[in-house]
Amino acid sequence: MLPRGPRAFSQAAATALRPPSGSAPERLCVAELPGSELAYFAEGGGGGDGGRPPRGFLPPPGRCFSFCVPSGPSAGERVRAARLHRRAEQRLSREPFGPGGAAEVLPLLAYAGPSGSRPEKGFLVRDRRRLPETERALEDLVRLILPPPARLLSVYEAAAAEDGGGGPLWRSLWRLQGAPESKVLLGRARVAGAAEPALHPAAPHLLDGAAVFASFEAARASLRECLSVIPEAKAVLDLVDGCPVHAKKGDFPVIVIEGLDATGKTTVTHALKDSLNAVLLRSPPPCVSQWRKVFDDEPTLIRRAFYALTNYIVASEIAEQSTKSPVIVDRFWHSTAAYAIATEISGKIQHLPPVHHPVYRWPGDLLKPDLVLLLTVSPEERIRRLQGRGIEKTREEAELEANNIFRQKVEESYLRMENPACQPVDASPSREEVLKTVHHLIKKQCHFP
Template structure:
């Protein structure tokens, strides 16, 4: 269940996390009259089966903050394995991302959560034909929500065993989740080199180191599946070799 469609005082963290597809549908339905795109997302979501089953091929998710090398690594792994590359939010709704990024946090999170369930449908289909590489999935939605709904240092995060870190029971689960990390200094250097316009959340990451730490720590506390951390500071070639070996060790290819 989610908080109300209008912005308000922070409530329970569990209420802020869109933990199941029915809750996401309810939130989008409540917002559809004011935000037509919410109705469009809902229409796509309604066509997705509630329970998705993974095919016989492995599904590997890459997580991490912007400028940690996800785009480069996922493309390289895709080419090496002959895999299908999918991204969150999925292409069918990504054109509305800028609209929802301007909405209050609960609505924005509903959009990204809906994207996870729509993406699950795409993963289920693709994994019957080839390995699937995914650039962000549920862990991102959860980590950013947890970091937004808490304040201050990481000591204020929910305890390690809290349910907010657990994968939703009704969402297709990947075989492996790799969390790419670099130092704050290296990430800033890469961002400046890209010269791209930053989102509100990316600006917040740069301005508020505590927010960034809360996100990173939230990633590390995820369970079932947990994130396996990969140092993405070395050269692209070294990171690719490390990632490929981890995938081969963990997944049947």
């Protein structure tokens, strides 16, 4: 076991904490710091970015810990990892880790480079006071949450230099065994800051079942893996399996109204329903409303699979109704994708996938609308409209209000959508002016038989 205390660690670091020659390639990680700043660092392999100390780690006597939830390429492995990560996240929100606790918990992503395997989600725990109970609580949590082969806990400690300055940062990797206090040191590696990659490490995997589903079958495969743990999943699958595959639009136009809550979607959609003598549909549709609360409490992966599948239910309704009249849709695929992208990509707007990335493209097997209008208002106006509405919020809607950066990422993701793109409409003016603008765009771009 490691010597206890900063001085003992410093003495051991001079002789024992050196990466062996021919060691495994360095592991890359990114932690999301307060303020949504991203801190990239490398473990082993010589130190990432010239050996410079990474941001986000505490000087002695503080320590940091991390652990990740392993995943895999199959839908079943991804679902199991998502549920384990969510379970760990919930426990880390309590004492001694949560608000008012002794430690600070930050999101972490571990990856193997731009062309490596799927990143693993995890947590970086910063223990400023170096409390023994924090380490014990973390070890107990990892033993409880993760299966035996994956019970790994990283401990980061800075070796204090002899002259009193900051020494290098080292990571010790421990495998936790079944009994309390029983663990084996697997190795040690130098930790240093790493250069930020050109593309966020989560971006290459967004479309392979991580959050944004590019097809009906991809979303269905993920929800099928939930049958044994979420009874409502069977009811949802029975419903979507009864929908026609590759539903086709009729001759009448299909117009989608997108936007955050309190941007005026209800006002606009009902006005268009009357003025165009149209059918008004909503995504998700009322037929799944009894299951929304269940899936809103699930991890992002499962929640997004549910909402992705409800889009195909709406598509079947659109296909039927658009043969008889115009169709207005209150939200559709763009909402599902925008929230998923903003959730999965940590950091700020600049860390989103670039414009024209495949994640912004409409699924090839989903009925495509003729026009998508994105209603926008200023953040201040949206908050003013939200006050006093008394509507129960989803977890993501609550985060829109609490996290300005998350809101910005959702809005920017909307604007990057392609084929069809979202056409922004300023919904701040009077009701009459907004409807005049909307009618002008519909008349200009939609054909009525």
